[in-house]
Amino acid sequence: MIEVCRTIPTPPERIFAVLADGWSYASWVVGAAHIRAVDDGWPAVGTRVQHRVGPWPLQIEDQTVVRAMEPNRLLELDAHAGRLGVARVRLALEPVSESATRVRMGWMAAAGPVRFVPEAVLALMLRARNSETLHRVDDLAIHRQLRAA
Numbered sequence: 215m216i217e218v219c220r221t222i223p224t225p226p227e228r229i230f231a232v233l234a235d236g237w238s239y240a241s242w243v244v245g246a247a248h249i250r251a252v253d254d255g256w257p258a259v260g261t262r263v264q265h266r267v268g269p270w271p272l273q274i275e276d277q278t279v280v281r282a283m284e285p286n287r288l289l290e291l292d293a294h295a296g297r298l299g300v301a302r303v304r305l306a307l308e309p310v311s312e313s314a315t316r317v318r319m320g321w322m323a324a325a326g327p328v329r330f331v332p333e334a335v336l337a338l339m340l341r342a343r344n345s346e347t348l349h350r351v352d353d354l355a356i357h358r359q360l361r362a363a
Contacts, residue, residue, distance in 0.1 A: 299326015
C-alpha cells in the first residue's frame, strides 16, 4: 500500500466533516472533476459518489463506493476509474492532541490493469498526488473551522 501522512491542526471531527460531505469530494480528490450524484446516507457503507475523473474532454464517468466507515476515525473507499480499474483508498484519522489530527492516506490497486503496474512505479506517480489530496483536506477542514468559529 502506498501511504502518505499529514498532521492537520484541527480535531478529527472537522476533518471527517469534509470527508462526510459527498458533494465536496471533487474539492479534495485530485483528479475528480465533477460530482454527478451522491447517495443519501453518504458515507455509510455501500453508499456512492458518482463522479467524473480525468481532464476534459477525456473524462470517465464512474463512482466511488464506501467499503468501511467509522465516524471521525476511518473512511475506506473503492474508487473506480473506468477501464483503468479500482483503487482502494483508506483514510485513517488519529488524534495527536486536542487540536491536531494525523491523517494517513493509503492507496492500493484493487482491480483492473493498474494491478499489474509495479508498486514502485505507482508510488512515483501517486505520492505527490495523494499528498496534494491531504493538503486540500487540510485547507477545507481549517476553513470550515474558521467559518464555524
